[in-house]
Amino acid sequence: MIISSIIIIASLILDGLLSNFLPFMVGNLSIFTPLFTVVSIIIIYPFFRKREKNKYLITLAMTGLIYDLLYTNLLFLNMIVFVILGFCTMLSHKYLDTNFIMILIKTIALIILYQALTSFYFWIFQVVPVSWNDFLYLVEHTLLINIIYAELGYILIRILPKKYLGLSIN
Numbered sequence: 241m242i243i244s245s246i247i248i249i250a251s252l253i254l255d256g257l258l259s260n261f262l263p264f265m266v267g268n269l270s271i272f273t274p275l276f277t278v279v280s281i282i283i284i285y286p287f288f289r290k291r292e293k294n295k296y297l298i299t300l301a302m303t304g305l306i307y308d309l310l311y312t313n314l315l316f317l318n319m320i321v322f323v324i325l326g327f328c329t330m331l332s333h334k335y336l337d338t339n340f341i342m343i344l345i346k347t348i349a350l351i352i353l354y355q356a357l358t359s360f361y362f363w364i365f366q367v368v369p370v371s372w373n374d375f376l377y378l379v380e381h382t383l384l385i386n387i388i389y390a391e392l393g394y395i396l397i398r399i400l401p402k403k404y405l406g407l408s409i410n
Contacts, residue, residue: 241295243400244284247393248303251276255311258385272385273378277307278354279386281325282346283393285333293330300326314367321357325350340391347390348383355379 258274281300288296304322308315329350336342359375362368 241287244287244299247280247284248277248299251280252303252306252310254389255307259311273382274389275351275354275382275386276389277303278322278325278350279347279390279393281322281329282343282350282390283397285326285329286338286397296330297323297326314361317358317361321354324357325354328353338394340394343390343394344387347387351382351386352379355382 254276255274258272258276280303284299285296288299300322301319304319305316307318307322312318329346332346332349336346355375355378359370359378362370
């Protein structure tokens with residue numbers, strides 16, 4: 241639990257730091273747009289044992305609430321989205337193996353799902369006008385650095401002793 245908390249806090253801090261230094265306006269996104277807190281959903285999952293799935297979802301809900309308060313000012317949006325992404329992570333981990341290629345695929349799927357859910361919310365409630373081109377632009381400009389972050393996180397997890405992990409990682 242301590243290691244997963246450190247990963248979440250580091251991800252929240254890195255999201256804030258990098259978003260201050262990289263352009264973040266529609267039509268002017270850097271290809272290094274961070275969503276490290278979203279990627280940490282995949283990274284922290286192995287630290288929760290099978291009996292601790294509720295603790296994992298509560299951790300994600302609290303992380304989403306903190307993310308809402310710090311970065312988006314849309315109360316409860318990311319809290320709900322993070323829990324949905326947590327369920328998807330649990331399902332993908334149940335049916336798919338965990339290795340470098342699968343972490344890559346899971347990260348891409350999670351980022352696309354996150355962008356789809358938030359874009360759908362923006363479209364439904366007319367918070368920001370979002371089109372398919374905007375959605376694809378957001379996805380393509382958030383993938384590169386987040387995939388690198390997920391792979392580095394996976395490498396760091398493999399280095400940790402097995403006693404800290406609740407699940408097996410290949």
